[in-house]
Structure formats: C-alpha cells, structure tokens
Amino acid sequence: MHIFDFVHILSLNSWLIVGITALSAGIIDSIAGGGGLLTVPILMSVGNIPYTTILGTNKLQGFVGAFSSSTYYIRVGIVKPKNEIKTIFFTIIGSMFGVWFAHIINKHMWVVIMPFFLMLILTVLALIKMPSHRENVKGKMKDLTFSLIFGLAIGCYDGFFGPGTGTFWMLSYVLVMGLGSIHATGKAKVMNASSNITALILFALAGNIYYSIGIFMAIFQFIGANIGSRLAVKNGSKIIKPLVIIITILMILKLIYTTPDNPLNFYVKYFFDKTLHLESYLVFLT
Numbered sequence: 001m002h003i004f005d006f007v008h009i010l011s012l013n014s015w016l017i018v019g020i021t022a023l024s025a026g027i028i029d030s031i032a033g034g035g036g037l038l039t040v041p042i043l044m045s046v047g048n049i050p051y052t053t054i055l056g057t058n059k060l061q062g063f064v065g066a067f068s069s070s071t072y073y074i075r076v077g078i079v080k081p082k083n084e085i086k087t088i089f090f091t092i093i094g095s096m097f098g099v100w101f102a103h104i105i106n107k108h109m110w111v112v113i114m115p116f117f118l119m120l121i122l123t124v125l126a127l128i129k130m131p132s133h134r135e136n137v138k139g140k141m142k143d144l145t146f147s148l149i150f151g152l153a154i155g156c157y158d159g160f161f162g163p164g165t166g167t168f169w170m171l172s173y174v175l176v177m178g179l180g181s182i183h184a185t186g187k188a189k190v191m192n193a194s195s196n197i198t199a200l201i202l203f204a205l206a207g208n209i210y211y212s213i214g215i216f217m218a219i220f221q222f223i224g225a226n227i228g229s230r231l232a233v234k235n236g237s238k239i240i241k242p243l244v245i246i247i248t249i250l251m252i253l254k255l256i257y258t259t260p261d262n263p264l265n266f267y268v269k270y271f272f273d274k275t276l277h278l279e280s281y282l283v284f285l286t
Helices: 003-008 012-031 036-045 051-075 087-106 105-127 143-158 166-177 183-207 211-230 236-257 265-275
Strands: none
Touching: 012 036, 012 051, 036 051, 036 236, 051 087, 051 183, 051 211, 087 183, 105 236, 143 166, 143 183, 166 183, 166 211, 183 236, 211 236, 236 265
C-alpha cells in the first residue's frame, strides 16, 4: 500500500476526530505541553497502522509546532543557537538511538505495553509541578555534563516515543541548570525540534510515515498552536492540564478496549459493555 493511500482507509468520522485531536494537541502544547499524549493514542486507534509508522507520522505533525515555537524563541533572542550546539548534538545522537530502538522492539510487545507506557508518562506529568520562578540562578551541573546526560536520555526518549518531551526538557533546565521559566521553555522547544527533525528524517528514510494523515494533522496542529499562543485566559495551563489527563485516560481505555492481546482487555470490555453498556462510545472510531 502506498503511503498516500491511507487517506482512503479512514472514515469521514475518523478524519474529523483526527483533525480535532491534532487541533487540540496544538493548543495544549503551546499552553501546557503534553499534546503528544493525545496524538499518539489517536493514531493507534484509527486503524491497523504499524507502530513505527505511528511514531513517524506523529513526528511529522508534531515537528510543525516544535519548529514554529523554537524559531520564535530564537527570533526574540531568548535562545542563541550557537550556545546550544553541544546539547543539540547529543540530543540528535540520542534521538537516533531512540529511532533505532523503536525499529527493533517486538511488535506484539509494543501493542501490549504501549497503554501502560502511556499511563506511566501521564502519571509522571500529572504529578509534576513546574517551578514558577522566572529568574536564572546558578546551575547544579556543568554545561557539557548536562548536555551529555540529558541530551542523550531525553533525545533517545523522544526518538523512541515522544509525548511529554518538552515538559521533561523544561523541568531539567529549571531544576538542574537553574534557568527561569522563560529561558527553560525556549531551550526546551529548540531541543524538542532538534530531536523531532532527526527522528522525522530517519522515519521518512525508512518509509515509516503516512504523509496524507501526517500533513492533515500538521495543518490542524499549526492552527491549534497559533490559537493557543494567543489565548489570554487566566490560569489557562491549570485548565488544560486536567483536560489532557481526562482525554488521555479515555484514549488509553479505548486502546485497551480494541486490543485483544492486552492483558487488561477483558476487564475493560467487561466494565464498559456489561456494567455501563457504553460499548458504542468506545468504538466511535470504527
């Protein structure tokens, strides 16, 4: 099947939901981060897509938001690329290892463990309380050491999976390097874009991208990112974070519900079909 033929497989209802999800992810990413927690599960739910193609397609649509955000922070002078070369380098290397690992992992294992992996990342992000200070303070680690450890680790995670990468970067810059929230966010976006483009190129070379759905989602991601960046809602991030958690939990349940090999499939199906009689709501993408 040709990579562009995927457009004929999805129903109109599925395309609508995919577009709304990408739009929501763009808004959420620009306000609080974590948009990947929506886009990865939705791609896993809409059809029988290979797991590496899910990651590659997600990188295509996600790179749009990461790139636009990073160029903004560079343009306004918050981030100077020449000062970030070491971290960018190790992030790229880490991302390459992550993509390699994604290609060698057992497909059956991926389907079974992915919902649990999503729940783990969701739990970590839900418990994280981002520091609110805006002034830079003395860091706890030398630049080269930080670049080596966190560049390889977070870069590898982004290449292998991705959701929450920007939040992990920001937290690392704030807690380890003592950066204020503005500078931490700016650098996080640059590193996120670096690992994203690396993974995107490698997935593209391996033929692991559905360009039709990736470009479609990228358009909505771009629109959502612009909407989110212009929202002037007080405590917007406090509203968005619980929303991300709720939506992601529903998508994880949908993923388990439609995956017979998952050990929790029986219990989830029994709960929704026999107890709540809500099976029609969990198969809304078919």
